[in-house]
Amino acid sequence: GAVVSQHPSRVICKSGTSVKIECRSLDFQATTMFWYRQFPKKSLMLMATSNEGSKATYEQGVEKDKFLINHASLTLSTLTVTSAHPEDSSFYICSSRQGGATGELFFGEGSRLTVL
């Protein structure tokens, strides 16, 4: 199967700073990547869909100015949490798919963000 790699796996930052999380497709070209947020004992919540070469599509209720997504190449999408606050602490997971919309999702390892 396809490999998606996410970095960093853990990050701790101070309130008010910005944090960038990278998501790479290692062995395939990902025109679309998905960013999820996972709360403890909760499901995965789709935050946005990242499209290579164009603007990301954000889900309702997700602040696009706080969660900046850039998909500058076919193998890299980044999520930047700007002016982070403790309530942004969470587990962020990226994923992508090969082939058509019915294909399985391949997930990154996830990034645990802790904002102090």
Place this chain on the structure above:
Amino acid sequence: AQTVTQSQPEMSVQEAETVTLSCTYDTSESDYYLFWYKQPPSRQMILVIRQEAYKQQNATENRFSVNFQKAAKSFSLKISDSQLGDAAMYFCACTISGTYKYIFGTGTRLKVLA
């Protein structure tokens, strides 16, 4: 709107025994796909099994099989001969054909007892 419901927050199974994880979903679409994903502790989510809604035959993958009841909108996962490595969070998910949105359930934590 689609919904996916997993009513079992946690399940336990004795090693080598069989366990069934429940999932119900709701959609008005006729062409959709259902998945079970596994999320081991501190590891990536991986696909366990997939079922196309138009297929009547239940999907199987080695020790993993599903009981797909389309009319009842039920999609349970059966794990046979449970192994310690099966311990993980299991998520049921649904996606409509031709779309990119996957709706996940809240997950079931499976513990495997030695």
